[in-house]
Amino acid sequence: MEKLAIAVDMMGSDKGPGMALEAVRSFHEKNPGVLLYLVGRKEELGDVSSLGELVEAPDVLPMTAGALDVIRAKGSSIYKASSLVREGKCSAVVSAGGTGAFLSSAALILGKAEGVLRPALAASLPNFRTGGHTILLDCGASNENSGEELMQFALMGALYQRIVYGVDKPKVALLSNGAEEGKGSPEGKEAYRLLKENPKEEYEFIGNVEGKDVLEGPMEVLVTDGYSGNVLMKGVEGAAKAMGHLLKKAFMTNISTKLGYLLAKKGMAGLKESLDPSSIGGAMLLGVKGVAVKAHGASDPKGFLSALSLASRMAKGDMAAELARLLS
Amino acid sequence: MEKLAIAVDMMGSDKGPGMALEAVRSFHEKNPGVLLYLVGRKEELGDVSSLGELVEAPDVLPMTAGALDVIRAKGSSIYKASSLVREGKCSAVVSAGGTGAFLSSAALILGKAEGVLRPALAASLPNFRTGGHTILLDCGASNENSGEELMQFALMGALYQRIVYGVDKPKVALLSNGAEEGKGSPEGKEAYRLLKENPKEEYEFIGNVEGKDVLEGPMEVLVTDGYSGNVLMKGVEGAAKAMGHLLKKAFMTNISTKLGYLLAKKGMAGLKESLDPSSIGGAMLLGVKGVAVKAHGASDPKGFLSALSLASRMAKGDMAAELARLLS
Numbered sequence: 145m146e147k148l149a150i151a152v153d154m155m156g157s158d159k160g161p162g163m164a165l166e167a168v169r170s171f172h173e174k175n176p177g178v179l180l181y182l183v184g185r186k187e188e189l190g191d192v193s194s195l196g197e198l199v200e201a202p203d204v205l206p207m208t209a210g211a212l213d214v215i216r217a218k219g220s221s222i223y224k225a226s227s228l229v230r231e232g233k234c235s236a237v238v239s240a241g242g243t244g245a246f247l248s249s250a251a252l253i254l255g256k257a258e259g260v261l262r263p264a265l266a267a268s269l270p271n272f273r274t275g276g277h278t279i280l281l282d283c284g285a286s287n288e289n290s291g292e293e294l295m296q297f298a299l300m301g302a303l304y305q306r307i308v309y310g311v312d313k314p315k316v317a318l319l320s321n322g323a324e325e326g327k328g329s330p331e332g333k334e335a336y337r338l339l340k341e342n343p344k345e346e347y348e349f350i351g352n353v354e355g356k357d358v359l360e361g362p363m364e365v366l367v368t369d370g371y372s373g374n375v376l377m378k379g380v381e382g383a384a385k386a387m388g389h390l391l392k393k394a395f396m397t398n399i400s401t402k403l404g405y406l407l408a409k410k411g412m413a414g415l416k417e418s419l420d421p422s423s424i425g426g427a428m429l430l431g432v433k434g435v436a437v438k439a440h441g442a443s444d445p446k447g448f449l450s451a452l453s454l455a456s457r458m459a460k461g462d463m464a465a466e467l468a469r470l471l472s
Numbered sequence: 473m474e475k476l477a478i479a480v481d482m483m484g485s486d487k488g489p490g491m492a493l494e495a496v497r498s499f500h501e502k503n504p505g506v507l508l509y510l511v512g513r514k515e516e517l518g519d520v521s522s523l524g525e526l527v528e529a530p531d532v533l534p535m536t537a538g539a540l541d542v543i544r545a546k547g548s549s550i551y552k553a554s555s556l557v558r559e560g561k562c563s564a565v566v567s568a569g570g571t572g573a574f575l576s577s578a579a580l581i582l583g584k585a586e587g588v589l590r591p592a593l594a595a596s597l598p599n600f601r602t603g604g605h606t607i608l609l610d611c612g613a614s615n616e617n618s619g620e621e622l623m624q625f626a627l628m629g630a631l632y633q634r635i636v637y638g639v640d641k642p643k644v645a646l647l648s649n650g651a652e653e654g655k656g657s658p659e660g661k662e663a664y665r666l667l668k669e670n671p672k673e674e675y676e677f678i679g680n681v682e683g684k685d686v687l688e689g690p691m692e693v694l695v696t697d698g699y700s701g702n703v704l705m706k707g708v709e710g711a712a713k714a715m716g717h718l719l720k721k722a723f724m725t726n727i728s729t730k731l732g733y734l735l736a737k738k739g740m741a742g743l744k745e746s747l748d749p750s751s752i753g754g755a756m757l758l759g760v761k762g763v764a765v766k767a768h769g770a771s772d773p774k775g776f777l778s779a780l781s782l783a784s785r786m787a788k789g790d791m792a793a794e795l796a797r798l799l800s
Binding site (some may be wrong): 208272284287288319321324328329354355356357358359360368370371372374375376377378379380381382383384385386387389390391393394395396397398400401403404405406407408409410411412414415 | 722
């Protein structure tokens with residue numbers, strides 16, 4: 145087997161390449177067999193020869209960059225990193241840059257995989273009912289999706305579950321505004337029909353779930369259009385953050401609650417861990433030629449490190465080939 | 473001024489009329505000047521003459537009832553209660569029944585208010601940044617909404633803020649998948665343009681916000697289409713519930729965390745209160761002829777009581793007349 149190679153956009157973070165360097169160092173220690181291409185400004189990265197191969201990229205895109213910026217700045221780190229995948233030098237690209245630049249470069253440079261109607265951005269959320277994860281997709285690669293696209297998302301999400309978490313025949317649900325059949329947008333209803341009438345080896349379709357089921361539902365894959373998926377993912381993220389703030393305030397109420405915090409600290413650490421987006425690693429664009437992972441925007445080294453691990457697991461699983469086989 | 477009258481669907485809850493009776497008793501004690509019409513089965517309600525006027529309704533609709541069931545069962549408590557508003561006997565109707573039956577009876581029996589394109593279901597969420605509330609609408613009366621409908625929602629939400637919370641010129645934001653102008657669905661973009669180009673006395677339009685801003689954003693009214701609003705509201709509800717479960721587990725980790733809980737209990741009570749849907753009272757259907765409030769499905773007497781208070785405040789504010797004036 146060929147040596148696995150990953151292209152790392154070192155310049156994506158607002159805070160400079162320090163975070164990415166720290167994550168790359170940890171990853172390299174644990175995975176010395178994986179070849180890393182480190183893409184960025186030489187003067188900022190310094191000597192990285194002990195970690196991987198430096199690929200110079202003079203330009204850095206701002207977090208707000210869109211498709212046009214990506215095309216214009218061919219010397220940007222995200223453009224160059226994605227190009228390494230396109231050229232076949234790497235199987236995966238990882239970036240902590242803005243979502244717009246990430247999605248645009250993956251779409252424009254990697255391109256859609258064989259048979260895929262639309263790529264989907266997939267996030268892995270904790271599922272506190274199963275103790276595992278729920279793959280939520282699409283989280284915002286598109287605004288709207290047809291029923292057929294949604295049906296493909298079910299398959300892509302199922303492969304993600306199998307490759308990354310080893311779940312063999314995951315339960316797939318459709319997000320809707322009611323649990324009963326017949327609820328949802330016209331596209332959602334069409335997807336329901338398609339999923340029901342075309343059972344697959346790769347997953348079990350279990351029907352509709354609602355927004356309230358997102359962290360404790362019976363599903364392992366949650367399929368929705370990109371707009372609603374984005375709203376739901378960010379809503380949950382915002383709610384978790386707000387709870388965190390409230391919890392802090394609750395503990396600061398008086399001397400007794402403060403003491404309570406000190407005693408309960410151990411349990412709270414586990415709670416924080418469960419809700420920490422950096423423990424999940426990032427969103428992955430499924431349905432493109434190669435593996436593309438976006439580390440969480442506010443990622444610390446831990447988040448970037450888990451994005452690297454996710455990319456490496458996904459690349460080893462060769463999802464693209466499997467997807468092409470199933471869609472052909 | 474005429475005496476304010478409210479029609480109460482006593483049979484909406486799965487758990488029988490006990491909860492509604494308890495809430496009505498508390499409400500009546502605090503608001504002896506408000507006339508209550510208690511709609512339901514005489515044999516289950518018993519003697520309610522000390523609380524208000526009994527209106528017999530032999531049928532009870534199940535929580536899953538839809539529009540057709542409402543039309544077929546004209547003897548149902550929700551049908552009869554809504555009819556009291558239509559006939560002008562009451563200014564408001566309150567029910568803890570299923571959302572489907574509630575929306576159908578409000579739409580079919582009360583009908584749209586003058587000039588309103590589409591009614592919207594409005595929920596009041598806590599806003600931990602402002603310390604006040606955010607009116608989220610539409611939460612699911614429709615599936616899709618045009619730009620013009622969304623613009624009307626801004627006005628309806630602003631009137632809600634003014635009447636119920638006394639906020640004079642609330643900040644209105646559009647929910648989108650990105651904070652920048654130009655993000656969102658085609659309808660959302662159209663609404664952005666309309667809101668920007670038609671400034672109003674009643675509110676200040678502040679642009680787009682994302683799902684993550686739902687509990688801590690800069691807005692006092694959050695406008696979105698019914699499908700996304702439903703997904704967001706339920707997502708936040710589900711996330712809050714999941715956090716509650718996690719928090720409980722965190723405190724149960726060991727003897728030290730358990731002791732910590734006892735010490736921090738006072739602070740935690742405030743936290744629970746903040747996230748408790750029953751303290752909010754319920755969702756209101758705006759844009760119909762009269763006031764229609766749905767108590768939270770799993771409402772305890774406290775939730776039902778605050779739904780009654782909400783209905784009474786709203787009826788006193790005479791939103792329908794104000795809305796008609798502004799839309800004409």
